[in-house]
Amino acid sequence: MLETLAPQSPDALLALIKLHAADDRPDKIDLGVGVYRTDRGATPVFAAIKEAERQLVESQDSKSYLGPEGDMGFVNALMPYIFGEDATMGGRIAGMQTPGGTGAVRLALALAQQAGMTRLHMGTPSWPNHAQIIGDLGLDWNGFDHANSDGTANIDAVLSTIRGAGPGEGILLHGCCHNPTGIDYSDEEWAQIADALAESGTFPIIDTAYQGLGHGLEEDAAGLRAVLAKVPEAFIAYSCDKNFGLYRDRVGAFYIMAEGSDTLDTAFSNANALARAAWSMPPDHGAAAVRLVLRDSKLTQLWQDELDTMRERMRAVRTRLAEAGMTGSVDLAPLGRQNGLFSVLPVSSEQVQQMRKDHGIYMAGSGRINVAGLTMDNIDKFIAAIAEVTG
Ligand code: LMR
Numbered sequence: 001m002l003e004t005l006a007p008q009s010p011d012a013l014l015a016l017i018k019l020h021a022a023d024d025r026p027d028k029i030d031l032g033v034g035v036y037r038t039d040r041g042a043t044p045v046f047a048a049i050k051e052a053e054r055q056l057v058e059s060q061d062s063k064s065y066l067g068p069e070g071d072m073g074f075v076n077a078l079m080p081y082i083f084g085e086d087a088t089m090g091g092r093i094a095g096m097q098t099p100g101g102t103g104a105v106r107l108a109l110a111l112a113q114q115a116g117m118t119r120l121h122m123g124t125p126s127w128p129n130h131a132q133i134i135g136d137l138g139l140d141w142n143g144f145d146h147a148n149s150d151g152t153a154n155i156d157a158v159l160s161t162i163r164g165a166g167p168g169e170g171i172l173l174h175g176c177c178h179n180p181t182g183i184d185y186s187d188e189e190w191a192q193i194a195d196a197l198a199e200s201g202t203f204p205i206i207d208t209a210y211q212g213l214g215h216g217l218e219e220d221a222a223g224l225r226a227v228l229a230k231v232p233e234a235f236i237a238y239s240c241d242k243n244f245g246l247y248r249d250r251v252g253a254f255y256i257m258a259e260g261s262d263t264l265d266t267a268f269s270n271a272n273a274l275a276r277a278a279w280s281m282p283p284d285h286g287a288a289a290v291r292l293v294l295r296d297s298k299l300t301q302l303w304q305d306e307l308d309t310m311r312e313r314m315r316a317v318r319t320r321l322a323e324a325g326m327t328g329s330v331d332l333a334p335l336g337r338q339n340g341l342f343s344v345l346p347v348s349s350e351q352v353q354q355m356r357k358d359h360g361i362y363m364a365g366s367g368r369i370n371v372a373g374l375t376m377d378n379i380d381k382f383i384a385a386i387a388e389v390t391g
Contacts, residue, residue, distance in 0.1 A: 011128075011129075012128070012364065012365055013032060013033055013128060013364055014033065016030075016032030016033060016362050016364065017032065017033055019356075019362060020032060020362045023360055023362075025360040027360060027378070027381065028360035028361070028362070029359075029360065029361045029362065029373055029374070029378050029381070029382060030362050030370075030373045031361060031362060031363040031369040031370045031371075031373040031374070031382075032362045032363060032364060032370060032373075033370070034179065034242065034341045034342065034370050034372075035242075035247060035370070035372070036213075036242060036245065036310050036314075036341065036372045037372045037373055037375070038313070039313060039375045039376060039377075040375070041373075041375060043245070043247075044245070045245060046244060046245045046302075046303060046306050047302055047306065048293045048299045048300075048302040048303035048306060049244060049245060049246065049289050049290075049293065049303075051299060051302070052288075052289040052290070052292035052293045052296075052299060053285075053289050055292055056285070056288055056289055056292060060288070063284070065281060066281060066284065067272075067281060068096070068272045068273075068275040068276045068280065068281055069096035069097060069268075069272060069275075070096060070097025070098070070281060070282040070284070070287060071097050071284060071287040071288055071291060072096075072097075073291045073295075074097055074251075074253070074287040074288065074290050074291040074294075075095040075096060075097050075253050076095075077290070077291050077294035077295060078095075078238065078240075078253060078290070078294065079093070079095065079255075081211065081217055081221070081294075082208065082211070082221055082224070082236065082238060082255070083221075083224075083225065083228065083255075084221070084225055089228065089257065091261055091264075092257050092258055092259065092260070092261075092264065093228075093255055093256070093257045093264075094255065094256060094264055094268060095236075095238075095253050095254060095255035095256070096253065096254055096268065096271060096272070096275065097251075097252070097253055097282045097287050098237075098252040098253060098254050098275070098282055099250040099252065099279055099282045099283060100239060100241055100250035100251065100252045101207065101209045101237055101238065101239025101240075101241060101252040102129060102133070102239075102250075102252070103250070103252050103254075103275075103278075103279065103282065104207075104237035104238055104239065104252040104253060104254040105129075105130065105133055105207055105237045106133050106137075106278070107237075107254045107271055107274055107275060107278075108205050108207075108235040108236075108237045108254055109133055109134065109137055109139060109172075109205070110137060110274050110278075111235070111256075111267065111270055111271050111274060112170050112203065112205060112235065113137055113139060114270055114274070115267075115270075116168060117139070117168065117169065117170045117203065118140065118168050118169060119139075119140045119141065119142060119165070119168075119169045119170070120134060120139050120140070120141040120142070120169070120170045120171070120172060120205075121141070121142050121143075121144060121161045121162075121165055121169065121170070121171040121172070121202075122134070122141060122142075122143055122144075122171070122172040123143070123144055123145065123146030123147075123154075123157070123158060123172075123173075123174075124143040124144070124145065124146060125146065125180055125181065125344065125366060126146070126172070126174075126179070126180075127179040127180065127207075128366075130172060130207075142161070144157040144158065144160075144161045145157045146158075146178065146181060146183065147181050147183045149346075150334065151183060151331075151334025151335075151337065151338065152183065152334075153183050153184065153185050153186075153189060155185065155189045155192065155193075158171075158173075158185075158193060159192060159193065159196050162193065162196040162197055162200050162202045163196055163199070163200050165200060165202040166200050166201050166202055167200075167201035167202075167203075168203075169202055169203065170202065170203040170204070170205050171197075171202050171203070171204055171205065172205045172206075172207060173193070173204060173205070173206050173207070173223075173227075174206075174207055174208075174209075175206045175207060175208030175209075175211070175220070175221070175223060175224045175236075176208060176210055176211060176213075176214045176215075176220035176221075176223065176224075176339065176340065177209070177210035177213050177214045177220070177339045177340025177341065177342070178339070178340070178342075179209065179210070179340070179341075179342050180342045180343075180344050180364070180366060180368035181338065181342065181343065181344050182335070182338030182339050182340055182341075182342050182343040182344075182371075183338055183339075184214060184223070184338075184339050185223055187222055187223070187226070190222065190223035190226040190227065191226055193223075193226075193227065194226045194227045194229065194230040194231070195230065197227060197230065197231050198230040198231050203233060203234070203235075204227050204231060204234045204235070205234070205235045205236075205237070206224050206227065206234065206235070206236050206237070207237045208220075208221075208224060208236060208237065208238050208239070209237075209238070209239035209241065209242060210239075210242050210243065210340045210341065211238075211243050212243045212304075212307040212311065213242060213243060213307070213310060213311050213314065213339070213340045213341065214311070214339035214340050215311075215339065216308075216311070217304070217307070224236065228257055231257075232258075232259045233256075233257060233258055233259060233263075234256075234257045235254070235255070235256055235257075236254070236255040236256075236257070237252070237254055238252055238253045238254070238255065239251075239252045240252060240253075240286065240287075240290055242341070243307060244286070244289075244290050244293070244303070246286040246289070246290070249283065249285055249286030249289075250282070250283050250286065251283075251286035251287050251290060252282075254271065256268065256271065310372075313372075314340070314341065314371055314372055316376075317371045317372070317374045317375075317379065318335050318336050318338065318343075318371055319336055320376070320379055321335045321336065321371070321374070321379070321383070322334075322335050322336025322337075323336075324383045327383055327386045327387045327390070328386050328387040328388070328389065328390030328391035329346075329390040329391065330345050330346060330347065330386055330390050332345075332383070332386075335371070341370050341371060341372050342368050342369065342370060342371070343368070343369055343371060344366060344367045344368050344369075345363075345367045345368075345369060345386070346367060347367045347386075347389070347390060349365050351389050351390055352364075352365055352367060354389045355385055355386075355389055358385070358388075358389070359381070359385040359388075359389075361381075361382060361385055
């Protein structure tokens with residue numbers, strides 16, 4: 001039977017991890033997969049998480065099953081950060097834990113499909129795994145241009161897509177720090193998007209995987225909150241991979257906003273059934289650590305300070321890149337206005353290969369770079385390499 005399988009290429013982004021590791025040039029630079037790095041190139045465990053893990057080891061007295069919804073203490077503790085003071089919006093929002101943000105996106109799309117969504121709209125480019133999940137579920141989808149060539153968001157495209165859709169159709173939006181472009185909607189644009197969603201009845205699915213890494217925890221939730229204030233129903237996929245540094249522990253959450261508690265309960269009974277069939281129950285450890293961080297004011301402060309340091313470092317890298325301006329054929333100036341870990345450079349796949357071969361600089365084939373892979377020690381080498389390869 002197995003001989004009927006066709007070989008699949010490895011995930012291009014994840015393959016970069018191994019390619020970079022196998023390169024023995026000491027000054028190689030990893031701008032591939034999206035992990036935060038310090039200015040020494042490390043991805044340490046957050047100090048707040050380390051302390052929470054220590055407490056967890058001491059206090060945890062059972063590893064018995066929790067159920068498909070996972071650690072509800074974790075799910076509820078996150079809610080004020082995502083949704084604001086009235087975190088349940090009068091009992092209209094509830095959530096469940098998922099294996100990473102990927103699990104949350106998968107569950108959101110599978111539940112939308114089960115609820116009869118006929119078509120999904122998504123700005124492109126997007127995180128490559130969005131398309132893989134959509135394909136795996138067999139969803140009908142339509143792409144629209146997320147960005148203009150000058151590095152700004154294409155607001156006309158998203159608004160006309162929303163207005164042209166309507167009830168029964170969904171749209172997948174990035175809450176902040178758009179992956180891969182780093183190009184986010186402004187507050188004014190989010191207000192327009194929220195109005196268009198409310199008027200058309202198009203169903204919003206908002207993927208928030210980088211809260212706190214753009215402009216701050218509150219600022220990065222503003223777009224999502226603007227939408228939720230206007231629409232009757234929405235799904236939110238949330239990841240703690242980056243903003244708690246829990247990558248391999250797979251910590252995420254899926255939230256549903258419904259018009260009333262009956263609909264919310266029914267929707268969750270479906271989400272629980274889908275989760276049970278897919279992964280049964282999410283992994284516990286990382287979510288339990290986040291719960292401990294968020295229930296202890298000192299650890300919460302420590303976490304927020306660590307997040308501020310990360311964001312400020314990435315901002316400094318972006319400022320330095322933007323100052324370089326026109327570099328070879330690439331204008332680096334727009335990167336200063338973009339947010340989060342990623343930006344896309346207008347380079348060909350041959351130029352990406354050449355960056356790798358000639359300079360030991362690893363970036364995704366799409367031209368996406370993880371700016372957190374740059375430090376004040378290697379940024380000049382990167383800028384010089386871009387100038388040489390594209391000049
Ligand atoms: C990325 O885009 O690099 C991250 O979200 C990691 C992943 O799973 O793709």
